[in-house]
Amino acid sequence: MGAGGWGWWRAARALRAASGGRWRAAAPGPGAAGAAGRSLCSGEAPSLSYQELKDLKKTSVLHIDVRERWEIDRFGKIPASINIPLGELVEALQMDPAEFKEQYNQKMPSKSDPVVFSCLAGKRSKQALAFATSLGFSRVQQYSGGFEDWVKHEPPEKK
Secondary structure, rough: OOOHHHHHHHHHHHHHHHOOOOOOOOOHHHHHHHHEEHOOOOOOEEEEHHHHHHOOOOOEEEEOOOOHHHHHHOOEEEEEEEEEEEHHHHHHHOOHHHHHHHHOOOOOOOOOOEEEEEOOOOOHHHHHHHHHOOOOOOOOEEEEEHHHHHHOOOOOEEE
C-alpha cells in the first residue's frame, strides 16, 4: 500500500490527539424525522435526508464529499460538493486559508460555518463529522444516505 493509503490512520491519530487521547464521536441524531426543524448549531449531529440536503444546498453550506478521488472520477459526485478524501480531512481543516483555497478551489470554512459531510453510504461521513467536531467545528452535519441515496433521486455530476 502506498503512502497515501495510510491517510485514514493519520486522521484517526490526529482525532485521538485532538480529543486528549480519548475517542470522541458526534452524538447521532434521531434521523431524518425532525431534522429539518433543528439548527445546524444544535448539540446533536443529525443525519440529513435527501430533501434536507437539497434545501441546504440553496444556502451557503459547504458540502464536503470524503470519498476517495478515484470514486469521484469513476462514479461522479453530488453537484456543488467538493472532494476532500477522509485521509486528508484533518490536515485540510487545519490548513492556512490561502493554501486551502489553492488546493480545493473553495473558501476555507471557519469553525462556525455550516458544513455537511457525505461519502458513499454514511460510514466515512460519520468519521468526518467526529474529526471536524474534535477540531472545534460547531455547525457540522452528515448526509448519511450518501452518494448511494443521492443517485436514487437524481443523476450525479460527472467530471
